[in-house]
Amino acid sequence: MRRDSLKLDIQKITEGEESVVIRYREPNPAIERVIGILKDDTGRIWGKADGVNVCINTDEILYLESVDDKVFAYTEDNVLKIDSSLNSFMIETGDEIFFRCSKSMVININRVISLKSLSSNRIDAMMEGGEHIIISRRYASEFRKLLKGGR
């Protein structure tokens, strides 16, 4: 990965303003992540849409899906490939509005329009885009608890 080939040049100074200089040929996820940390862009995430690096607010995400070890974030008008796993996304954002609803999906609860109780204790969540996402019975009881205010 390119991240490994990044050269680190750390200098301790005794006077003058503290600064960070980033030098890169082409933007890449590692660089974007470093910039993100420096800019303190909490609540924002970088991803690739049609080969172009895009940064979006996490609240724009309707849901995330993991397909063949690749994670895609779906917004109303875009699909972003994210350089992260569902687990690390959940840890990084640490936001209660994101809920792991099955092995391969995470939903944004704030983007759910309505819920429908299904048989076998499953829940059908209708998202703003009109998609129906099933919260499996394995996660449904935790989801109910979360809605009631306790996780």
Place this chain on the structure above:
Amino acid sequence: MKKDGKLTLWERYLTNEIGIEFKACLYFFAILFFYCMYRLIMGLDDARIIHMAEMIFTCYFIGYMQVFLFWNFDEAETLGIKECTGMVVCTALYCIVSYIGAWFDRDLKVTLLMALYLLICYVCVFFIYRSKRHIDDKKLNEELRLFQSEHKKSE
């Protein structure tokens, strides 16, 4: 329950088992009521323990079949062909066991009446589960709105 809130294999098994036991109790009670009414009409005021034991074991066995073979038809979303097939097969099984066990003195008319009674029971249970889910929908959506408004406030 695991630390991450997911159900363990044991808890999932237990949930299934409780569901089946509940079904067994429900249908046992329904059949027992029919059996008691039959006995009363026949001028008898006692029930045979062996018949009751056969009923409860049949209810357990058919409960498992309902869940694992017949798409849990009484808890289904809609009443389609496969659900109706499940209902008819389970009712037929109850009738066969009742006939062999002579719950109704091997009277075909009473056995057929029980079949009709069981079918009505299944349809009623289907509608009861459906209305329970409708009530649950309302509760879930209320809680969802509350969660969303609370979260938006805290943003």
